[in-house]
Amino acid sequence: MKMWTIEGNEGLAEEIRAAAGRDALGSAYILSGGGSRGEAGRYLAAAMECRGERPPCGVCAACRKVRAGIHPDVVVVEDAEHKNISTEVLRAVRSDAYILPNEGRRKVYLFPDCSRLDAKSQNVLLKVLEEGPAHAAFLFCAQTSAQLLPTIRSRCVTLRLAEGAEEGPAERDRAERLCSLLLGGDTLGLAAFFTAVETGKMKREELQALLTETRDRIVQALAETGPGGRPADSRLSRRQLTGMADVLERQIRQLRFNLGVGHVAGALSVELARCMRE
Ligand SMILES: [Zn+2]
Incomplete structure (x- = not known):
């Protein structure tokens, strides 16, 4: 059976799989570039939660829940009521990060669109990024990493997605x-x-x-x-x-x-x- 991958970013997907295999995934990532950031975010979240062989296996219960968007410990941070994600929502994320995962290996917070995070709200997250519990992970999807403050960027590993197939x-x-x-x-x-x-x-x-x-x-x-x-x-x-x-x-x-x-x-x-x- 074909391994789960990130379309157009197979090399990056392999790097993530290799790091997950060594249990070497970090706790803060920026997924930037024009490619399928949402898909890459789910893939990385699954790599953190997977309980199968060669994570993310794509078929274990954890992977299937992440892919379906129903894993209780993978939280997509959105705010339907405001144009930008409000600081209240982010403060709730910040306190929730300290609570142990329900069933997963980690608590993963996925930010699908960082153009909705202004400087004020990003500052709410600084401290938990820096000294939050080891089980918490933050994945920021951004068209360009410049949407995030330098203080946030310096705490994250940036993974660049290829626009098409050209950047291998x-x-x-x-x-x-x-x-x-x-x-x-x-x-x-x-x-x-x-x-x-x-x-x-x-x-x-x-x-x-x-x-x-x-x-x-x-x-x-x-x-x-x-x-x-x-x-x-x-x-x-x-x-x-x-x-x-x-x-x-x-x-x-x-x-x-x-x-x-x-x-x-x-x-x-x-x-x-x-x-x-x-
Ligand atoms: Zn799995």
Whole structure:
């Protein structure tokens, strides 16, 4: 029988399954991007509740209840009476999170649309996100993670859903690798990375997607720290990282104007290394 997956995001679904198998799922996630966020949210909630083999198995009682939207410990947080979810509803969520699950392994709160969470209501959730009980989990579905406050984002793992089929796990891996080279100030690694891009016949659209994803991650890392601070996991200063984001932006534009992949990769290698030295 075919394993349950997230349509168009099979790689991500496998990552979640692998983490669930190691019992390594966290307690706060943002599911962002244009893909089927609701479906991904249910999949992740089921991975937390599943009692079968290779969670989420999709067939055990817990999985079936989550899929049908009737699991008593998976709460979809909505507010039919208001445009934005009211702080009363969120305060109720906050106190409920401390109560043990009814029958599930965890209490999961699924926010299907974060455009309905304003800054005030997000602040109600901060503390429970930070120091809530281990059994509570919060899943935020958002078109873009920018809908959430930096203080919330910094407490969550962001899982990006592909718009269609174009952003696969290979692209995500590459962006992650490039980001860690940049944040770590690894000039040698950087040169090797772009040599591989030049010789690996990467397509223009692929490089564009890679650079866009990398720039977004750097901008997010910057947004999560105050003006004086230095982003977590980074050996570089804010000024250096801001310089890198600018370089990436400029080269994304160059690609749009049809400059070749080899040319852009060469320029990136030189200019990003310069940012690291400055
Ligand atoms: Zn299951």
